[in-house]
Amino acid sequence: MGPRAGDEERPTLEDVAAFAGVSRSTASRALNDDAYVSAAAREKVLAAARDLGYSPNQAARSLVTRRTGAVAVVLSEPESRLLDDPYRAAVMRAGYRELADVGRQMVLIFSDIREDLSRTVRFLEGGHVDGALVFAPHRADPLPKALRLLRIPVVFGGQAAGIRRGVHVVDFDNEGGARLAVEHLVAAGRRRIATIAGPQDQSAPIDRLAGWRKTLLDAGLDPADLAEEADFTLSGGATAMTALLNRHPDLDAVFVASDMMAVGALRSLDAAGRRIPDDVAVVSFDDNATLAPAMDPPLTSVHQDPREQVHAMVETLMQLLDDQGLKPRQHILPVSLAVRASS
Amino acid sequence: MGPRAGDEERPTLEDVAAFAGVSRSTASRALNDDAYVSAAAREKVLAAARDLGYSPNQAARSLVTRRTGAVAVVLSEPESRLLDDPYRAAVMRAGYRELADVGRQMVLIFSDIREDLSRTVRFLEGGHVDGALVFAPHRADPLPKALRLLRIPVVFGGQAAGIRRGVHVVDFDNEGGARLAVEHLVAAGRRRIATIAGPQDQSAPIDRLAGWRKTLLDAGLDPADLAEEADFTLSGGATAMTALLNRHPDLDAVFVASDMMAVGALRSLDAAGRRIPDDVAVVSFDDNATLAPAMDPPLTSVHQDPREQVHAMVETLMQLLDDQGLKPRQHILPVSLAVRASS
DNA sequence: AGCCCGACTGGGAGCGCTCCCAGGTGTCGC
DNA sequence: GCGACACCTGGGAGCGCTCCCAGTCGGGCT
Numbered sequence: 001m002g003p004r005a006g007d008e009e010r011p012t013l014e015d016v017a018a019f020a021g022v023s024r025s026t027a028s029r030a031l032n033d034d035a036y037v038s039a040a041a042r043e044k045v046l047a048a049a050r051d052l053g054y055s056p057n058q059a060a061r062s063l064v065t066r067r068t069g070a071v072a073v074v075l076s077e078p079e080s081r082l083l084d085d086p087y088r089a090a091v092m093r094a095g096y097r098e099l100a101d102v103g104r105q106m107v108l109i110f111s112d113i114r115e116d117l118s119r120t121v122r123f124l125e126g127g128h129v130d131g132a133l134v135f136a137p138h139r140a141d142p143l144p145k146a147l148r149l150l151r152i153p154v155v156f157g158g159q160a161a162g163i164r165r166g167v168h169v170v171d172f173d174n175e176g177g178a179r180l181a182v183e184h185l186v187a188a189g190r191r192r193i194a195t196i197a198g199p200q201d202q203s204a205p206i207d208r209l210a211g212w213r214k215t216l217l218d219a220g221l222d223p224a225d226l227a228e229e230a231d232f233t234l235s236g237g238a239t240a241m242t243a244l245l246n247r248h249p250d251l252d253a254v255f256v257a258s259d260m261m262a263v264g265a266l267r268s269l270d271a272a273g274r275r276i277p278d279d280v281a282v283v284s285f286d287d288n289a290t291l292a293p294a295m296d297p298p299l300t301s302v303h304q305d306p307r308e309q310v311h312a313m314v315e316t317l318m319q320l321l322d323d324q325g326l327k328p329r330q331h332i333l334p335v336s337l338a339v340r341a342s343s
Numbered sequence: 344m345g346p347r348a349g350d351e352e353r354p355t356l357e358d359v360a361a362f363a364g365v366s367r368s369t370a371s372r373a374l375n376d377d378a379y380v381s382a383a384a385r386e387k388v389l390a391a392a393r394d395l396g397y398s399p400n401q402a403a404r405s406l407v408t409r410r411t412g413a414v415a416v417v418l419s420e421p422e423s424r425l426l427d428d429p430y431r432a433a434v435m436r437a438g439y440r441e442l443a444d445v446g447r448q449m450v451l452i453f454s455d456i457r458e459d460l461s462r463t464v465r466f467l468e469g470g471h472v473d474g475a476l477v478f479a480p481h482r483a484d485p486l487p488k489a490l491r492l493l494r495i496p497v498v499f500g501g502q503a504a505g506i507r508r509g510v511h512v513v514d515f516d517n518e519g520g521a522r523l524a525v526e527h528l529v530a531a532g533r534r535r536i537a538t539i540a541g542p543q544d545q546s547a548p549i550d551r552l553a554g555w556r557k558t559l560l561d562a563g564l565d566p567a568d569l570a571e572e573a574d575f576t577l578s579g580g581a582t583a584m585t586a587l588l589n590r591h592p593d594l595d596a597v598f599v600a601s602d603m604m605a606v607g608a609l610r611s612l613d614a615a616g617r618r619i620p621d622d623v624a625v626v627s628f629d630d631n632a633t634l635a636p637a638m639d640p641p642l643t644s645v646h647q648d649p650r651e652q653v654h655a656m657v658e659t660l661m662q663l664l665d666d667q668g669l670k671p672r673q674h675i676l677p678v679s680l681a682v683r684a685s686s
Numbered sequence: 687a688g689c690c691c692g693a694c695t696g697g698g699a700g701c702g703c704t705c706c707c708a709g710g711t712g713t714c715g716c
Numbered sequence: 717g718c719g720a721c722a723c724c725t726g727g728g729a730g731c732g733c734t735c736c737c738a739g740t741c742g743g744g745c746t
Binding site: 010058123294 | 353398399400401403405406411413432435436439443448449450451452453462465466468469470471494578637
């Protein structure tokens with residue numbers, strides 16, 4: 001094929017060394033600021049690298065170090081959800097930032113359920129990345145089980161489908177958050193406290209529903225028939241709220257398992273002529289920074305910070321990277337209640 | 344440091360070859376389904392690879408092939424914008440899909456303006472990726488200029504800040520889209536057609552504003568004082584709409600430069616007691632799949648498909664990858680008007 | 687019979703880097 | 717005065733792969 005035009009001969013470490021008048025080893029040491037390089041040599045090498053426009057070949061480097069400097073962030077969720085899920089968007093941002101802070105590059109992977117997961121596994125196996133942060137909220141998702149066999153460290157964000165031991169997990173206290181929300185409503189004198197639950201094929205919504213139920217029972221209230229399941233979307237929330245109002249026109253509060261669904265619930269309540277919080281108090285979950293405070297009225301919401309979760313996950317992964325023997329643990333992050341005008 | 348626990352000795356090609364009883368070369372040929380391998384040998388190698396759980400070391404491979412199989416998607420935008428910009432979310436999805444379709448891995452890079460762009464450049468230089476798709480809508484963004492010097496092929500999505508030649512660009516026909524929108528309003532008999540423009544430090548909104556202005560002039564209408572600039576957010580759109588209504592209570596149509604701003608405009612119009620489309624017709628831009636049809640009334644919007652744009656960008660990049668000599672060109676994608684009840 | 691050519695195989699070289707080891711200096715302590 | 721030891725340097729080996737080249741073999745042609 002012959003030498004291509006535009007192939008501009010990338011300088012190698014050897015070139016830099018020759019230009020600086022030192023050996024390859026010394027050049028390498030200078031660039032990786034190793035000890036045992038004289039100031040003069042370091043200076044010359046750095047200047048040479050700058051002049052030649054040198055940048056190290058990562059493939060060569062990681063071939064010998066067995067480190068790529070990259071970490072995968074795997075989002076396993078059906079197409080539709082990701083596009084308008086602000087929490088996932090925040091996770092991507094946070095992942096990028098937190099990994100950059102520890103000098104790692106994020107490689108985003110979308111792994112839909114209906115898709116072949118073998119490609120994802122093959123990629124993670126292929127030595128492209130040093131480790132993976134995995135978000136796979138669906139219980140039926142085969143991904144987590146497949147990833148257990150991986151030769152790279154994996155940290156899960158949220159419970160890993162069906163697997164309770166032997167994996168590293170950083171999750172929020174979903175049940176505790178629901179408890180906070182409901183206790184807040186009980187303390188405010190509410191007695192008919194309904195809930196709009198999220199999809200019950202995912203761990204987080206299951207735990208939130210359980211927290212709602214237990215707290216009601218603890219307070220001597222009856223949860224029977226006061227729960228409606230929806231799909232985390234705005235319209236799903238609206239539909240569920242309407243159904244609840246039809247069944248229980250006397251309800252005086254609702255705990256909604258996500259901000260987005262709460263927006264829908266607000267619309268239904270509004271359409272039904274209910275005043276918030278006078279007639280019906282609303283508390284939601286997520287406390288999305290752009291959504292919750294912007295509503296009318298602003299939403300009281302259980303606060304969970306994606307950045308905090310990702311930070312803990314990165315921290316765990318970094319530990320794993322230099323100590324394979326680390327014991328798997330479930331790291332449960334506390335949540336708090338951001339009280340606003342809706343309750 | 345000694346051999347680590349859990350270091351499980353990844354099998355190499357050599358191991359597979361030995362296991363299969365052939366040479367390294369033959370094993371390599373079988374796995375890369377090269378010609379000139381006997382069916383028997385291929386069979387044995389494939390079986391061996393399966394049994395040993397072999398997966399090729401990408402670093403070693405790309406060291407010699409000088410290909411990584413990865414492509415960067417660079418999003419250069421301030422933090423806040425990305426979180427709730429549905430168009431960007433769609434771009435990420437589309438990027439992942441389109442690249443996967445050509446057997447490439449997407450590496451997402453967020454490159455904020457205020458951040459050091461040197462890290463981004465260093466990464467792209469470092470041989471981590473074979474090429475880059477860059478979205479840098481801000482005219483003042485220094486990134487595009489920095490990327491020109493890169494030794495890897497780059498394709499821009501939307502006009503590249505200040506650079507008009509020597510770069511590959513895939514853009515939508517923003518001015519043409521605005522023209523479509525305004526002509527539609529004119530044809531419907533509207534005469535006081537205002538606009539809510541996007542930030543005028545970006546190419547796309549500039550072109551949309553220009554299209555609005557020119558079309559009005561062509562129709563013999565006066566654009567003076569009928570434009571208001573906003574920041575692409577919902578609340579920005581609402582504020583701008585209110586300002587326009589105050590200045591021109593008699594306006595009978597508005598062309599809004601994005602769906603999100605149109606949602607805000609709808610609220611302001613509603614609050615001001617204007618009926619849509621009876622009193623004021625609304626046409627927006629983007630035709631976001633989840634937003635535009637879901638509004639009340641559903642929004643007439645200029646349709647642009649992120650997937651189409653990304654597809655064209657990937658196509659161009661692939662051509663670039665096996666033919667460096669390809670002439671830079673501006674690829675302008677047509678847009679259409681999705682007419683709905685708001686106009 | 688000789689020969690050529692296509693099908694297939696194995697070994698060597700080398701991609702660009704890091705790490706190890708052998709060596710060369712200078713400084714200190716006994 | 718000479719080992720001990722820090723500081724610094726250069727060369728060799730080798731990471732795991734692909735590619736090139738020199739082979740071997742068998743069948744069809746002259």
